[in-house]
Amino acid sequence: MNFEIFLPVIVPIVMGLVVGIVKPSYENRNKVVIITTILNFFLVLYVVFFKDNSFYHMVKINEFLDLYLHPDSIGKIFAVLVSSLWILTTFYSIDYMGKSKNLNKFFMFFLITEGVTLGIAFSGNLITLYLFYELLTLSTFPLVIEKGSAKALNAGKKYLIYSFFGATMVLFGIILLYSQTQNLSFVPGGVVGSLVFGNKNLYLMVYILLFLGFGVKAALVPFHSWLPSAMVAPTPVSALLHAVAVVKSGIFALGRMTYYVLGWRVIEFTEGNKYTLILVLLTILMGSFLAIHQENLKRRLAYSTISQLGYIMLALVIFENSSYIGGMLHMLFHATVKITLFFCVGAIMHYEKKTELHEIAGIGKKMPKTMISFSVASICLIGIPPTNGFVSKWFLAIGGLDQGNYLIPIILLLSAFFTAAYLIPIISTAFFKGDPSKKIEISEPNNFMLIPIMILAAINLILGIFPNAIINTIQIAAKKLF
């Protein structure tokens, strides 16, 4: 029995249900949520270090309905990312959400979502992943519509319809695939192998269906429009949706599908990646273009996410060792960077009630630590050396060049320029605009909010300077694939 693998998944879900049913007081609930997320982080670490190549069958009824967990190195990296960022978000949200009503319901789904996301990280086959993927939609939906206004409900419905539409396409793909392979488990290099010969069109169809289906959650253009709408959610939720929970689960599922189920050789044989590459490049450019025009800070970051997700998806359509490493690195780095940016914007929203770009003139003087953290994260995202964004983009560009595709480095550079164009104005407005003669008192956010922000900013810097440990881990995973 490897029940320990199941613990990180089930503990938050059970604790979430406890919070939802018992309805504890404000203080008790905070204690429960903090303890659960911290405990879960250690449970994940235990799995990461002590559970190599082990399986846990949640439900095994027959060969098809075999739901099991099987953490491998990529899954473990994702799990550590999820569980560590979840702790910081917990502290942040306790301050951000304040004492508004219905918070027990909020934290119930907050915890359940963590369990479900870890379920995605540890899934051992496509059908388990699909189950958690559907559950993720259902458990994040209440978080998105937390405000309960008509606008929030509409955004939530949009999110739900997009997600189910995507999941339906995924299901179609899975059915077609299962009818051919009778096997949906994750194996490095895929389970299809030589079956593809003579069935090229069918596998092309499977690939396109799965890519578009999982792409909905990964905000692939043209299925991206739910993401800016979902900005109606409270900021910690937006931060989580963007950084780890939803969009990264989409990316993670895409990675599983590309490298562990179909196998990149099969996809290359079907030439499906030629079509998806176009969509990915479109996603990168369109996200950056649209971000520049957003006046609302959260929406600006939302479009930026769309563009950055495009970078990560590059690794899934260009089958090169270095682009794979770059993509996985960018998945991690973007998570820490984007959550920092969102936390800073959320702090401004919460304490200053300002949401638009022109309103924040001079705010850098009022909240220097927050805005400096924001600047650090921005520089990382733009990719100025020696930050982490530079490292990941470097690998991505090398991967493109390895394939002899000169378009990719050019687009990467172009998009880096755009990234600067939509982030620098925020920094310059915050620090340099406004009336210089006006005396402004420093009023930073509460420590519950400020400390997570500063920790994250520090993590961003450290990862940029010492990325080698992570690169080595990813390289080991990549070796099995290429």
Add this chain to the structure above:
Amino acid sequence: MINYIPILNILILILFSFIIIIVKNNKKVKFISLASNIFVFFLSIILARKVLTQNIITLSLGDPNNLLGIEFLISKPEAVIGLIFTFVMVMILWYSNFYLEKEVSENRISFFYLLINILLASLLGVIYTNDLFNSYVFIEISTLSACGIIILKDKKENIKATIKYLIMSTIGSGLVLMAIAYIYSITGHLNISNIHEIIITNYQFHRNAVLIILGLFTVGLGIKSAVFPLHSWLPDAHSSAPTPASAVLSALVIKVYVFMLIKILFRMFSYEIVNSFIIMDIILLLGSMGMIFGSIMAIMQKELKRMVAYSSVAQMGYIVFGIGLGTISGTAIAIYHIIGHAVTKSSLFLISGLLIDKTGSKKIEDLKGIGKEMPFTLGLFTLGAFSMVGIPILPGFISKWYLSLTCIEVGRVPLILIILASSLLNVLYYFPIVINGYFGNDNLEGKIYKAKKIPFINLLPIILLVISMVVIGGMSYNLIGLFNI
């Protein structure tokens, strides 16, 4: 002794229905009815256990080769369907023991139990029987008693709905009778096994007659089981009937006729014969249309029970679709969907009854915020809705999954799109109820938490139904393996 259980089941139910007439006290009536049904449920368990080890039980009363010989044939599908149906019926009766007074006047309560007993007897009769005349008799009994439980409520809409149902299903019975007459004139038998032996050798000589017979059976039984374009009686009847009656009608009654159709198509004729006629394509088309249009019409409904009733039309589409694929695996999934949907839809109807009773309104509009007042009840509804939408492991997902695989098997991949479109449409009508029930400031304003809570004991039958739904989903692989006709 065990071999006599099929006839015992039917006789016990009918016998107790006569006792119910004599008893005046409503409480005693409820007890007698529930006790007889529980007894039949246990007998069905014994029967199912026996059949699962022994494959087939036949029980002949009189010489089966003789025209008037009655024969029961219980193979695995019959045994399992009989078991699930009696289980669902016990749960519905348990529920109606505390619920029925809310909708039906005091002096008619005993009628309900009387009719329910006769109805279940006739349904079991249709399931178990192996000869056409016998099945015709049971079909007629079931139609009349079904009419009876709709009209119990004595409102204008009920009378209208019942007359509509009565007329349409009489037409259906007429067509079935005509088909039986034709088949008798060709083969000289009424026993399904005997007919099979004869028809399989000489159907080539009677191609037109066989086509007409197939058409008559399909349309006749199709009307009774509300297959898509013939469904117009169903929403009126199922939404106006008292809630336990709606649950019985939607979960059990319409399924029996479609199961009869399965027996006629594949046991009396054979896969080979029916696949050589155009009829299977038509059945497939009807199923596909039902899946899509049933859902679309459900989306447009304003009343909760009408919506759930239209959802039944869509779900019948799945069953008919499975039949229309014309393979053993397609039929097995159709039968699986019969039992999966029986437990799901009965629980959904019973919950709808509670919601309507507590809010005092039939409208979906007025259910906003109900999740705060009745969190647990709506939670059960949500689980049922998850099955309809197709969350993995629940029966709805299993049916869709295997139906899609069968589509691939027979080389009709585009049909998967219809299955998936229909499951997306299910999201559109089930989820708004759940979402508006639990979320939204406007919806929750002024609602008091657990204000309309229902005693646990009253919820227990629904909980058991929902649990059995999950179990049926979990055991799907083994169950589908049993269902080969």
